[in-house]
Amino acid sequence: MTALIAITGLMSSKYLDHQQQEPPVVKNIILLIGDGMGLTQISSAIYTERKIALERFPVIGFQKTYSADNLVTDSAASATAIACGQKTKNNSIGIDPNGQPCKTILEEAGEKGLATGLVVTSSIVHATPASFIAHQPSRNFYENIAADIAASNVDLFIGGGKQFFDRRNNDDRNLVKELEEKGVAVYDYFRDNILKVSPSVEKRFAFFTADNQPLPAFQGRDYLPYATRMSLEYLSKRSEKGFFLLVEGSQIDWSCHANQGAPLLSEMEDFDNAILQAFAFAKKDGHTLVIVTADHETGGLAINPGSQMKRLNLKFTTNGHTASMVPVFAYGPGSELFYGIYENTAIYDKMKEALGF
Ligand code: MG
Ligand code: ZN
Numbered sequence: 001m002t003a004l005i006a007i008t009g010l011m012s013s014k015y016l017d018h019q020q021q022e023p024p025v026v027k028n029i030i031l032l033i034g035d036g037m038g039l040t041q042i043s044s045a046i047y048t049e050r051k052i053a054l055e056r057f058p059v060i061g062f063q064k065t066y067s068a069d070n071l072v073t074d075s076a077a078s079a080t081a082i083a084c085g086q087k088t089k090n091n092s093i094g095i096d097p098n099g100q101p102c103k104t105i106l107e108e109a110g111e112k113g114l115a116t117g118l119v120v121t122s123s124i125v126h127a128t129p130a131s132f133i134a135h136q137p138s139r140n141f142y143e144n145i146a147a148d149i150a151a152s153n154v155d156l157f158i159g160g161g162k163q164f165f166d167r168r169n170n171d172d173r174n175l176v177k178e179l180e181e182k183g184v185a186v187y188d189y190f191r192d193n194i195l196k197v198s199p200s201v202e203k204r205f206a207f208f209t210a211d212n213q214p215l216p217a218f219q220g221r222d223y224l225p226y227a228t229r230m231s232l233e234y235l236s237k238r239s240e241k242g243f244f245l246l247v248e249g250s251q252i253d254w255s256c257h258a259n260q261g262a263p264l265l266s267e268m269e270d271f272d273n274a275i276l277q278a279f280a281f282a283k284k285d286g287h288t289l290v291i292v293t294a295d296h297e298t299g300g301l302a303i304n305p306g307s308q309m310k311r312l313n314l315k316f317t318t319n320g321h322t323a324s325m326v327p328v329f330a331y332g333p334g335s336e337l338f339y340g341i342y343e344n345t346a347i348y349d350k351m352k353e354a355l356g357f
Helices: 002-019 039-049 075-084 105-111 142-151 175-181 223-238 252-257 261-285 345-355
Strands: 028-034 059-064 115-123 156-160 184-188 204-208 243-249 288-294 326-331 340-343
Touching: 028 075, 028 223, 028 261, 028 345, 039 261, 039 326, 075 105, 075 345, 105 115, 105 243, 105 345, 115 223, 142 175, 156 223, 175 184, 223 243, 223 261, 243 261, 252 261, 261 288, 261 326, 288 345, 340 345
Parallel strands: 028 243, 028 288, 059 340, 115 156, 115 243, 156 204, 184 204
Antiparallel strands: 059 326, 288 326
16 A cells, blocks of 8 residues: 555656756766777776876666668767767768758757857867768768868857868868858967956957867967867857757877877876866856767777886787777766766757757
């Protein structure tokens, strides 16, 4: 009898929860992608740093990264899967396997009145950020991707690749001018120090951190954590409805393609500092879901025998990507959706569910 009452009580309270049409708890999503960041890359950072920001994340899952035409994905197909919820062919930017554009989570967030942003350590036209905002059959169509970005309504973007906007080979357009004519405040590393720029919330904001690719972290690039914090302050004031921000540690992948352990560790440290900024914002805010994952693993990295704490014997098995699953870390309201093993496309579904779209 007691058990029955208890069950009925549970059911009715659940029913009541459904009746009250409360606004979704998740207002903001910060998605951080470590390009090429598999479990061994994370382990290497932990054995070097002792404690990293990711260890504060209570929810952990795994995603299957394979693309529509290859067990080993590239960054274009995997980012499109996360952005659009659709597996596509390698090389494809924001299009399905039939070549049709797919609407991305960033575009949907923008249409629903959320502020949106992209902050990366590659050029802004590179595969990962491009897949959230552009729709092109090839990741190499940098000038077309730049034109897609210029035509978008993204509120903020920070990354390299200025030359694809203002010194184009395929046409005479000056997309920096076009952005400025549309009211976007455009800055670049030639004239401005990103660490000293504070964007006006009244205007859309773009900062070019390089003409093509920004420097690697071990050569002194250090803007990602600051840019992450600045973007969070900007986006949280930009719309009352919330925001979607993508932050990419782009060059983890490149150090692994080059099979270079020390540069990898400095990229991991830089990315972890950006994660810490996102985590601190979310902890204070209470309505922000933070998701940290990779698009795939790069290098088939192993921590080989002979390794000691802070002195790792890192070995790579390939200079390409691998098909191993990559971890997903989540913190904040909606984070419980990210337990388990699932397809990379499910991240899109879970983000939509969390935002109540
Ligand atoms: Mg990338
Ligand atoms: Zn790669």
